[in-house]
Structures are given as C-alpha cells and as structure tokens.
Amino acid sequence: MRVIVLGAGIIGVTTAYQLAKAGHEVTVVDRQTGPALETSFANAGEVSFGYCSPWAAPGIPLKAVKWLFMQHAPLILRPKFDAAMLSWLFRMLSNCTAERYAINKSRMLRLSDYSRISLAALREETGIAYDEAMKGTLQLFRTEAQLDASAKDVKALAADGIPYEVLDRDGCIRAEPALAHVRDKIVGGLLTPQDETGDCFKFANALAAKAEALGVRFLYETPITGLDIEAGGLRAVITKNGRLEADAAVVALGSYSPLLLKPHGIQLPVYPVKGYSLTMPVVEPTRAPVSTIMDETFKIAITRLGDRIRVGGMAEISGYTNDLSIKRRSTLNHSVMDLFPGGDISKAIYWSGLRPMTPDGTPVIGGTHIKGLFLNTGHGTLGWTMSTGSARVISDLVSGRTPEIDAKDLAISRYG
Known part of the structure; x- marks a missing residue:
C-alpha cells in the first residue's frame, strides 16, 4: 500500500521504518528541514x-x-x-482518581514494556548509536x-x-x-x-537514514494543509507543495494532530x-x-x-x-x-x-471512523520511551494484522 506518515518526529520516523519493513511504499511529510527538529529535538533523554x-x-x-x-x-x-x-x-x-490511575498506568506500562523489547530488537538489527x-x-x-x-x-x-x-x-x-x-x-x-537513556535526536536521524535505505521517501519543508476525504475514506494528503495520493495515512503530528483532524469530525483530546x-x-x-x-x-x-x-x-x-x-x-x-x-x-x-x-496519559494509537486514516500521537512526555512499540502496533494495524499486544484500549474509541 501507499502509506503517508504525517510528521518526522520520533513517532513518525519509527512508524515509517516499521511500515517500510512491512513492505509498504512509505512517504514521510514534515514542515521542518529534517527529522526530529521539534519536540524530539532536545527532550530529557529518558527511555523510561x-x-x-x-x-x-x-x-x-x-x-x-x-x-x-x-x-x-x-x-x-x-x-x-x-x-x-x-x-x-x-x-x-x-x-x-485511584481507579483511573491504575487503569491508565497499566496501559502505559504494557506499551512501554513492549517498546523496551522492540527497541532492543531494533538496536540489534540496525546497530545504530545515539x-x-x-x-x-x-x-x-x-x-x-x-x-x-x-x-x-x-x-x-x-x-x-x-x-x-x-x-x-x-x-x-x-x-x-x-x-x-x-x-x-x-x-x-x-x-x-x-x-x-539516549539522545532522541541522534536516534531519529540515524533511523531515518535506515528507513531511506529501505525506500522511504522523506519530503521536508512540506507543510500539510489538509486531508482529502471522500465517501468516508482517505484519498490524499494535501500539502502546500501539492497533493499526495495515498491508500492510508498515519497522523503523527504531535500537538498539532487535533488541528488537522477537527475539520473531519475527529475530536482528538490532545x-x-x-x-x-x-x-x-x-x-x-x-x-x-x-x-x-x-x-x-x-x-x-x-x-x-x-x-x-x-x-x-x-x-x-x-x-x-x-x-x-x-x-x-x-x-x-x-x-x-x-x-x-x-x-x-x-x-x-x-x-x-x-x-x-492526552488527559489520561496514554497515547492514541489505532484507526478512526475514516477508512485508511490512522493515529499514532499523544505520547506526552514518553514519546521517546514508547516510540518503537507504538510503531510496531500501528504498522500491524495498517497492514491488517493483529498487534502482538492488546491495543484496543489505545484507540481513540476509548474516549467515546
């Protein structure tokens, strides 16, 4: 499938890498001049x-x-x-509340532990240093x-x-x-x-190079202006530099994700x-x-x-x-x-x-009511920590496979 990843931060880059490994034709679009130049640039360095x-x-x-x-x-x-x-x-x-804290903490630990395993596997297969x-x-x-x-x-x-x-x-x-x-x-x-611990910026740039070697195309200095939705399904991503046809898109725009989604009836609480x-x-x-x-x-x-x-x-x-x-x-x-x-x-x-x-601390990972439109965003202070596991989960969902961990309660549907 032709998959467009919106955003080249740590979430977007890890997502693109996993999608390319799954055999998709992947394009990453970002307004910056390179990967990880916003929230991922100088974070605390924790992989917690x-x-x-x-x-x-x-x-x-x-x-x-x-x-x-x-x-x-x-x-x-x-x-x-x-x-x-x-x-x-x-x-x-x-x-x-104590009840909500226990539920949210458990969700976060499940995803972070999966990311621990995923990061170790990625480090072994790529040999990147950061x-x-x-x-x-x-x-x-x-x-x-x-x-x-x-x-x-x-x-x-x-x-x-x-x-x-x-x-x-x-x-x-x-x-x-x-x-x-x-x-x-x-x-x-x-x-x-x-x-x-590690330097998120160094990691993202090294992994972006590995993704490019797998055929991922990165379009920098390309602001995203909208989505073309027709008959309940995604048709294209609209940018200031033109229209990009797609079979699927993953929104990984961090804090700016809700602004892109709101016109299409998706109320993302990020x-x-x-x-x-x-x-x-x-x-x-x-x-x-x-x-x-x-x-x-x-x-x-x-x-x-x-x-x-x-x-x-x-x-x-x-x-x-x-x-x-x-x-x-x-x-x-x-x-x-x-x-x-x-x-x-x-x-x-x-x-x-x-x-x-997000208000509950857990990221939003999964599909939406629009066919072909997926979300991988809302990681808060733990984007670096949860990035590799989140990327594998969303890659499985886009590919029509069942993720290796329970991901149903990570989707936007949990907000009703």
Whole structure:
C-alpha cells in the first residue's frame, strides 16, 4: 500500500521504518528541514520503561494548587479562554482518581514494556548509536512523604512484572555515586533498572537514514494543509507543495494532530504541554550522574548523555507558545546545581518543546471512523520511551494484522 506518515518526529520516523519493513511504499511529510527538529529535538533523554506514569493521579489537584505558589514549580498554568484547554483540563481532572490511575498506568506500562523489547530488537538489527546507556532511572525523593507516596507506583510495577528496587539514602548513593556530595538532601529513591537513556535526536536521524535505505521517501519543508476525504475514506494528503495520493495515512503530528483532524469530525483530546531542557557539558565526571535521576520535588530529569548532561522537565499549560521563559530556566538551573554542584551552567543550551498530552496519559494509537486514516500521537512526555512499540502496533494495524499486544484500549474509541 501507499502509506503517508504525517510528521518526522520520533513517532513518525519509527512508524515509517516499521511500515517500510512491512513492505509498504512509505512517504514521510514534515514542515521542518529534517527529522526530529521539534519536540524530539532536545527532550530529557529518558527511555523510561519503568518510570512511566500518567500525570493525572490521585492528589494532583491539591498538589497543583500548592505548586502555583512555588518558586520552582513543576506545573505552570497560564489560563486563557481556549475551549480545547478547558476541555482537556476537565478531562484530566476526571482521571485523577485511584481507579483511573491504575487503569491508565497499566496501559502505559504494557506499551512501554513492549517498546523496551522492540527497541532492543531494533538496536540489534540496525546497530545504530545515539549516546545510549542501559543503567536505569532513579526516582529521587527529598522527603519521607514522597517516599511513602511511591507505594502506588511500586504496586503498579509489581502487578505488571516490571523490575524495581526501593532504595534508602545509601542505596541511592550506590546507584548514583555523585549524590554522596548532597546526601543530606535525599531520603531515598525508586530505581527502575531496565530504563535506558539516549539522545532522541541522534536516534531519529540515524533511523531515518535506515528507513531511506529501505525506500522511504522523506519530503521536508512540506507543510500539510489538509486531508482529502471522500465517501468516508482517505484519498490524499494535501500539502502546500501539492497533493499526495495515498491508500492510508498515519497522523503523527504531535500537538498539532487535533488541528488537522477537527475539520473531519475527529475530536482528538490532545493538548500541548510545554517542557524545557538544558544541555550542558560534563565538567567533572565524579560530580555528574551516570544515568537518569528524576528529581521528584521539581519533576526534573537529569540525564547523562555521553559527555553531556541533559536537564529536562516541567509542564507548562499555555497553548501553542514556544517562548523561552527565564523563570523556567532558573528551575532547571536550581535542580541540577542543587544535586550536582560543580557543573558549568554558563555553557548550557536552553530549549523548549510542546509535548502532545492526552488527559489520561496514554497515547492514541489505532484507526478512526475514516477508512485508511490512522493515529499514532499523544505520547506526552514518553514519546521517546514508547516510540518503537507504538510503531510496531500501528504498522500491524495498517497492514491488517493483529498487534502482538492488546491495543484496543489505545484507540481513540476509548474516549467515546
């Protein structure tokens, strides 16, 4: 079949690769000059198969109110009269129950564990390098309350058979020796040893080259303007550079997916949640992380990428804005320098990107009521983590095969 993938971020590139392997004639369309130049460009560098949780959780509404008054808040709300924002916030709040959290967490863990297997297979078959490491994620707790609250995550990990270790202060230092310099600032942690790290931008570009070798055509600097739908089926993708006939299309446009779909009666509950990152050189290896540390207080990930440190996180709900706030940078600065003093923050490169978030945390993967139109979007902060598994699921669905994992509750139909 002639399949067009809309978007050349990490989701689009992995999707194109798997579709080409399945024998389809694949074209990828993107407005940028190359792959992974938006949300995938400088993300936190985590491949978090175990540290994989929905933002909507019990207690979040109360925490959100407290965060509004924090100097270094992990959540920033800049409200505006935006029906999509208000609808998304209402749906997210409705998922902040213990029952919904358990359901959503289980879905996410199922897909992320499949992605762990898929990434290992892809790495073996391609041999691509991307500053990868397989040393786990340490969720770091600064208070006893945070440590106690991790019990719900431990329960979910145990239920899904995901390896984990609950660590005391000394255990955290054994996992991340540089924390010995700030031992009095931590009380414990939750280690998920199967988690990995890597440079998403490097990975996406290397895999795009492999996809091209399989015959995938990449059309860059090609903005998508619409879809040609006739008699309930997809006929073509319309771009500023012309019309592209297709038997099927996969929408992997991240936060911009709902804007393309809305005129065709598809109400996709995906909204942009902006994240920020810093990338800085490693100055003194003994004072740098060896893998990823998730600072639970500020929801900041500090990740070692070869000779660099990537500091990423926060969730700013402010619509389709991509400005670089000085206040947000100060939070990143504070988190990394508080835990790993001695780095040269003056050489850090500052970046922001729009994460495509669903209100329940789970991505939307599957078909639509329009024949030939498929979705692979809404991965939020876990696009890098879930990309390879999501690509295999959507490739199977486009090809008319049954996916290797249960994917029925990943489709847009779960929203009714």
